[in-house]
Amino acid sequence: xxxxxxxxxxxxxxxxxxxxxxxxxxxxxxxxxxxxxxxxxxxxxxxxxxxxxxxxxxxxxxxxxxxxxxxxxxxxxxxxxxxxxxxxxxxxxxxxxxxxxxxxxxxxxxxxxxxxxxxxxxxxxxxxxxxxxxxxxxxxxxxxxxxxxxxxxxxxxxxxxxxxxxxxxxxxxxxxxxxxxxxxxxxxxxxxxxxxxxxxxxxxxxxxxxxxxxxxxxxxxxxxxxxxxxxxxxxxxxxxxxxxxxxxxxxxxxxxxxxxxxxxxxxxxxxxxxxxxxxxxxxxxxxxxxxxxxxxxxxxxxxxxxxxxxxxxxxxx
Amino acid sequence: xxxxxxxxxxxxxxxxxxxxxxxxxxxxxxxxxxxxxxxxxxxxxxxxxxxxxxxxxxxxxxxxxxxxxxxxxxxxxxxxxxxxxxxxxxxxxxxxxxxxxxxxxxxxxxxxxxxxxxxxxxxxxxxxxxxxxxxxxxxxxxxxxxxxxxxxxxxxxxxxxxxxxxxxxxxxxxxxxxxxxxxxxxxxxxxxxxxxxxxxxxxxxxxxxxxxxxxxxxxxxxxxxxxxxxxxxxxxxxxxxxxxxxxxxxxxxxxxxxxxxxxxxxxxxxxxxxxxxxxxxxxxxxxxxxxxxxxxxxxxxxxxxxxxx
Amino acid sequence: xxxxxxxxxxxxxxxxxxxxxxxxxxxxxxxxxxxxxxxxxxxxxxxxxxxxxxxxxxxxxxxxxxxxxxxxxxxxxxxxxxxxxxxxxxxxxxxxxxxxxxxxxxxxxxxxxxxxxxxxxxxxxxxxxxxxxxxxxxxxxxxxxxxxxxxxxxxxxxxxxxxxxxxxxxxxxxxxxxxxxxxxxxxxxxxxxxxxxxxxxxxxxxxxxxxxxxxxxxxxxxxxxxxxxxxxxxxxxxxxxxxxxxxxxxxxxxxxxxxxxxxxxxxxxxxxxxxxxxxxxxxxxxxxxxxxxxxxxxxxxxxxxxxxxxxxxxxxxxxxxxxxxxxxxxxxxxxxxxxxxxxxxxxxxxxxxxxxxxxxxxx
Numbered sequence: 001x002x003x004x005x006x007x008x009x010x011x012x013x014x015x016x017x018x019x020x021x022x023x024x025x026x027x028x029x030x031x032x033x034x035x036x037x038x039x040x041x042x043x044x045x046x047x048x049x050x051x052x053x054x055x056x057x058x059x060x061x062x063x064x065x066x067x068x069x070x071x072x073x074x075x076x077x078x079x080x081x082x083x084x085x086x087x088x089x090x091x092x093x094x095x096x097x098x099x100x101x102x103x104x105x106x107x108x109x110x111x112x113x114x115x116x117x118x119x120x121x122x123x124x125x126x127x128x129x130x131x132x133x134x135x136x137x138x139x140x141x142x143x144x145x146x147x148x149x150x151x152x153x154x155x156x157x158x159x160x161x162x163x164x165x166x167x168x169x170x171x172x173x174x175x176x177x178x179x180x181x182x183x184x185x186x187x188x189x190x191x192x193x194x195x196x197x198x199x200x201x202x203x204x205x206x207x208x209x210x211x212x213x214x215x216x217x218x219x220x221x222x223x224x225x226x227x228x229x230x231x232x233x234x235x236x237x238x239x240x241x242x243x244x245x246x247x248x249x250x251x252x253x254x255x256x257x258x259x260x261x262x263x264x265x266x267x268x269x270x271x272x273x274x275x276x277x278x279x280x281x282x283x284x285x286x287x288x289x290x291x292x293x294x295x296x297x298x299x300x301x302x303x304x305x306x307x308x309x310x311x312x313x314x315x316x317x
Numbered sequence: 318x319x320x321x322x323x324x325x326x327x328x329x330x331x332x333x334x335x336x337x338x339x340x341x342x343x344x345x346x347x348x349x350x351x352x353x354x355x356x357x358x359x360x361x362x363x364x365x366x367x368x369x370x371x372x373x374x375x376x377x378x379x380x381x382x383x384x385x386x387x388x389x390x391x392x393x394x395x396x397x398x399x400x401x402x403x404x405x406x407x408x409x410x411x412x413x414x415x416x417x418x419x420x421x422x423x424x425x426x427x428x429x430x431x432x433x434x435x436x437x438x439x440x441x442x443x444x445x446x447x448x449x450x451x452x453x454x455x456x457x458x459x460x461x462x463x464x465x466x467x468x469x470x471x472x473x474x475x476x477x478x479x480x481x482x483x484x485x486x487x488x489x490x491x492x493x494x495x496x497x498x499x500x501x502x503x504x505x506x507x508x509x510x511x512x513x514x515x516x517x518x519x520x521x522x523x524x525x526x527x528x529x530x531x532x533x534x535x536x537x538x539x540x541x542x543x544x545x546x547x548x549x550x551x552x553x554x555x556x557x558x559x560x561x562x563x564x565x566x567x568x569x570x571x572x573x574x575x576x577x578x579x580x581x582x583x584x585x586x587x588x589x590x591x592x593x594x595x596x597x598x599x600x601x602x603x604x605x606x607x608x609x610x611x612x613x614x615x616x617x618x619x620x621x622x623x624x625x626x
Numbered sequence: 627x628x629x630x631x632x633x634x635x636x637x638x639x640x641x642x643x644x645x646x647x648x649x650x651x652x653x654x655x656x657x658x659x660x661x662x663x664x665x666x667x668x669x670x671x672x673x674x675x676x677x678x679x680x681x682x683x684x685x686x687x688x689x690x691x692x693x694x695x696x697x698x699x700x701x702x703x704x705x706x707x708x709x710x711x712x713x714x715x716x717x718x719x720x721x722x723x724x725x726x727x728x729x730x731x732x733x734x735x736x737x738x739x740x741x742x743x744x745x746x747x748x749x750x751x752x753x754x755x756x757x758x759x760x761x762x763x764x765x766x767x768x769x770x771x772x773x774x775x776x777x778x779x780x781x782x783x784x785x786x787x788x789x790x791x792x793x794x795x796x797x798x799x800x801x802x803x804x805x806x807x808x809x810x811x812x813x814x815x816x817x818x819x820x821x822x823x824x825x826x827x828x829x830x831x832x833x834x835x836x837x838x839x840x841x842x843x844x845x846x847x848x849x850x851x852x853x854x855x856x857x858x859x860x861x862x863x864x865x866x867x868x869x870x871x872x873x874x875x876x877x878x879x880x881x882x883x884x885x886x887x888x889x890x891x892x893x894x895x896x897x898x899x900x901x902x903x904x905x906x907x908x909x910x911x912x913x914x915x916x917x918x919x920x921x922x923x924x925x926x927x928x929x930x931x932x933x934x935x936x937x938x939x940x941x942x943x944x945x946x947x948x949x950x951x952x953x954x955x956x957x958x959x960x961x962x963x964x965x966x967x968x969x970x971x972x973x974x975x976x977x978x979x980x981x982x983x984x985x986x987x988x989x
Contacts, residue, residue, distance in 0.1 A: 025448070045462075120364075259583075295469055339640065343680050
């Protein structure tokens, strides 16, 4: 198996000494690469394909046999309220949460560029990124709780300044609350990415802009933004693939915890979970797989769209 | 007559000046634009809120539920007065199973992280430095795995692992954790391997070291920083992982911390056991905080590395 | 246009009690090309950046014309700056780069484009207006940076080592281009460089700085002919001046056993009997070994038009090459390594400095 790939490569090597070494090196390829790629294919690629296939079946899980029903699941998804909420909420988190996170990150980069203590601010804001979303969710759940006389932290503060307490976690509000929490928790990561890009911009460009008399906004618009465009594009992709998975935060914040929340708060991640492992009702693995396929499609479409939108000549300093 | 003559102050003798405490800033930056001031205030406020939140979490984990809700910013008092300051932690640790979960998590996370790096490092080396045709395509093929949401693989995995008797089984959990962490780790490590100069391998080859030896004796030690970063980032990711633990582990004896916290949440809110719950949250969060305080720079650069390039 | 006046201008950097620029007094005439020169860290760039408004001024003032600009932000100073790295915006075309400042100043588009076109014509950049900086050669980028300064039609140009990123040949070409362009536009220019040849060839006047202190400001001829102190003497001129320490007895100093006569004024100006005798390489007469300071040719540098002889000698000098005498001989002279010579200064070629203070003795 090894020789099939290395042999033609070796033929191209004319200088014998380094060629021999290269051939020996290339012999390492499969022993080194196979263990990782085997696990990868077995646990990620094959299951993904299986999910796509199962998406065309009706299957109640263990004890049942999958039955091919074509696009039946997808047709049913289209008509389902819970799926519609899940899809729209997920889209909302990706788009509104993304726009909010990036706006916040931009605002911070404008201010942080030459601010003392910037490093500390960055470190503090980054921390929520390494906290388990489930812990974040519970934390928010406790501080946002609405319970007259024993209010959570936020309502306690609101009441102490004479504002009526808000039912933050009620189904009609929770989506926006989660969006805010999401922005709060992820902004540090994107601030760090963008700041790293901003720090690479040569300072003399800002000095020239100073001489031109550019305002902070003009500097941002004419220098910072165009020169960090590539990084913003990559950060946008990272945002999309992480926001599409959103699950624990909503599950904990919007529901009682152990069971799925009300369908108004669902995301695609919750939909898949509820239809397969959620404890309510009998599982619908086929539907769950179809919803999972929608997740992959959505993320692919968004990533391709984003790359298209952000495409531009690369910048050389 | 020595050459020191030249270095003497030549024309004017320096007048005695007292340097200002702080040099003046450039005139452009001095004019405090209201926008900038507003931005500064906002940034510091945001930062302060984050610090406050952390304070709230830590102090609340020592409070009684009444204190948590009625005196959110006060220092904890009641449990101290009753001579049982660690009551919440004791409750979470013993009654809610966090003690056992802690041990399970530490072992599972440690073993998995090490194995992930052991499996990924050679693969990353193979993809980045062996010069095999198609390496780039293969690297992309592996990297795409980072974009696959776990939800899309969880059902077939559950079925498959169930057939092998590996659901509700820590070894099965370990396998899944290792496999699903491979794309990120391989991608991260290819970056580190690519940054090494070619001369090292060539020098080793001239010295007669076999490629295998070159990898273990030269390349691995040189990427030690990258390997440690990969180890830490995987440990953080797995420590916090919840979805897969919820699906694959359903017996208290196998629970990881995040899984235990998840099941404890419903019961705790129902019983108003908020002290224990917050202590549980703290048990999940505080080790990460300690790690972060020690290794913030490595963690931040590691996690943001892929995007910066 | 405008004059530029530095009035006791002083700049400190945080954490350093010694000022980077210390009480600089300098007057630049309208339309003058003034070069600031000195070794790295001498404060020349800081001076320029203070004038541009990129650096605060801790003490003293700067005036452009009769306006005190000490506390004005850069844009209100009516200056333009050419940076060492050109500071071109990599994402903008040449035309956009040149017109960037006008765009920020909200100049109407038609007028802006007209000015950009004019500047591009002046600098031979017209064919490149749609290119990005990455696609330009070093010299072209340098011209774009010049163009961006020109279109502002400022009262003062600030140039910070604008040629240091060019290769040697291009640097010589561009040097003359910039000098002639400046003379044509008649805009007061402050030009920073560490290269004394650049300074001498381009400037109407040259200000030499060292450790934040102004050493001398004069025309190139004045600087070369009458260096005000040892530092300037050693810094200006290539190869450098020979500087020989000696002791004054009566009214003469002995160099290599030969007397060098001092005037009465010079003797009375001395703070101690120690003096430094300076002779430029072209100031030597080459005699037979018995007639002058003994020297042995070690290296012959043949330049065709001239020949430089690097000679060893028992007589000590100050500076790095303690025993090396540099002598200029006519090109294609027959000197060879190992030849023995006697050196004596030409009349009028001797520069005398007080060894203690470093100051030039009166002529």
